[in-house]
Amino acid sequence: MSEAKLKILVVEDEPDQRNLIVSMLAANDYQVTSAESVEAAIVLIKQDEPDLVFSDWKLGQLTGMDLLNYVRRELPDMGFIIATAYGTITHAVDAMHAGADDYLAKPYQRQTLLLAIDKVAKSIALKKQNRRLASELSQQQELVGLVGKSAMMQKVYQRVQRVSATDATVLIGGESGTGKELAARALYQLSNRKHKPFIAINCGAIPESLAEAELFGAEKGAYTGANSLKIGKLEAADGGTVFLDEIGELPLLQQTNLLRFLQEGVISRLGQNGELKLDVRVIAATHRDLQLEVAEGRFREDLYYRLNVVPIHMPALRERPEDVGQLVEHFLKIHCRQYGMPTAKLSSQTLKCLLDHPWPGNVRELANRIERFVLLGDEQEMVNELTLAPQMLDTNGFILPETGIEWDLFEKDCLQQAMTKHEGNRTKAAKFLGMSYKAFLYRLEKYQLV
Incomplete structure (x- = not known):
């Protein structure tokens, strides 16, 4: 001053x-x-x-x-x-x-x-x-803290507490927006490595041509434009923890290199003759079914078992509706403080809408809606959006035919109808089906509808 x-x-x-x-x-x-x-x-x-x-x-x-x-x-x-x-x-x-x-x-x-x-x-x-x-x-601390008292979340807490102090490799599964990175950060903060680096890598965001250099590093001159030594993410995390988000998106060649690191604890930079011994704990996460990816040849089976030493499943928000109220209070507090706003409250009608909503985007969608409410103060807008959002299909009266169904054809037809209804607008089609945009794109790619 x-x-x-x-x-x-x-x-x-x-x-x-x-x-x-x-x-x-x-x-x-x-x-x-x-x-x-x-x-x-x-x-x-x-x-x-x-x-x-x-x-x-x-x-x-x-x-x-x-x-x-x-x-x-x-x-x-x-x-x-x-x-x-x-x-x-x-x-x-x-x-x-x-x-x-x-x-x-x-x-x-x-x-x-x-x-x-x-x-x-x-x-x-x-x-x-x-x-x-x-x-x-x-x-x-609150932003990286997991919130919820449901039985499903208690199971998550128990696993996190039990394995956090070890160096065991953990594979976190669950839909997009369920808080997989929060679970990874909780594992890190409760570990003996909490004063060492925590490096998060979105495997789906790395161009395939740069994946090896990004993860494992590159010597000067190893490729065109490599004008200096590049330290890879794994080497930068030495002594600490690396979080491989969307591990299912990793190219097959880099899956092989990662498997070697998990087995032997060594890497070789691109263009390097020798090896580097590293001490890094690996936590991975994916929204994909990796066993299906293995069956269809897109993911190495041996890598899957190396990663899946301790599995942790993050439940979808619709599977733990009893946590919605606590999460609402949590995000109201966080965002009011973040933007210097007075403490905000929601009416009982709005809270009921929040509890009844299926939350296809999970906790991330809830956090986004609460943040927008804190900024704009428009409770009615949130109610209108929740009311008009796609509702969960009532399957109580639906009975599968005795002859069974061809699931892939059924799912593909649903995707095609949604795309046709919304004139090819993927964002609207995904919202119509109550799916996250990323999950929707994955299914379009799966059925070659892109």
Whole structure:
């Protein structure tokens, strides 16, 4: 906090003394306002909060102590210096016990006042920094924390707690938006590697031509444009944890290299003759059915078993509706704090809509809707969207024919009808079928409808 921008409120009932102090502080580039009483000071504080209050003890019927009590109750971070008459040391002691940052005994020198203000200004800046850091840490811990009390989530918690302190490879499965990365971060934070790197890699976002260099690194000159040594993600995570998200998207060649690393703990950079020994814990995640991918030749069977040492399944939100209320409260708190908004509440009607919604996008969709509500404050918009969203098909009256059905043909036909109905708009077609966009694209690709 620079002195030039420090705002000081001077509270002194004696006009000449007040004007003298104001002139002295203004001459030192402080922004200064003044008041002659506690009541006037409170009005000014409500209108434009100062950074620091410099108040005399004796202020008519009320005292500087009354003002100090108000400030500490309403604005705990505001600086406060109190001036007491010579010989009234008990007043100074009382003020310090009540939370004053400093006191001056009258008569005081100009330099003494300026030194006290400088000291308190630095204290104010430090307190605000500490509060901000504490808030950021708290928010970070909540954002990576798993939320829910359902039996399914209790099972997730138990597995996370049981294997977090080990180096066992974990494969996290579940639909898109269920919180697979949150589970991975929880495993990391509860592990002995929590002070080492945590590197997340979206395997589906790496171009196949760059996958080897991204994961394993490359020597200078290993390929066109490799003008310097490139450290791969696995090497960068040495001593820590690597999270391979959407592992089912990894190209087959890199699956082979990853399998070698999991078996032997070594890698070779692209263009390197030797090997590097690494100490990295691997956590992988996928929304795909990897056993089906293995059966259809798109994923190595030996790699699947190497990854699937400890499986953790993240349940879909529709499978744990009892957690929706707690998640709503969690995201309201998170996003209100994130955007500096007052605490928001939802009506019982809206909460019922949230509980009844099937949540095809899972926890991520819920978080998105709550964040939008916090920003726009439009509860009716959220209700309308939830009401118009595709509802779960009532299958109670549906009976499979005795002859069975050809599931792939049925699923392909549903996809084609949705695309036709929405004139090829994939986003609308996915929403119509209650599927995440990513899952919808995967099925289009599966049936060669792209």
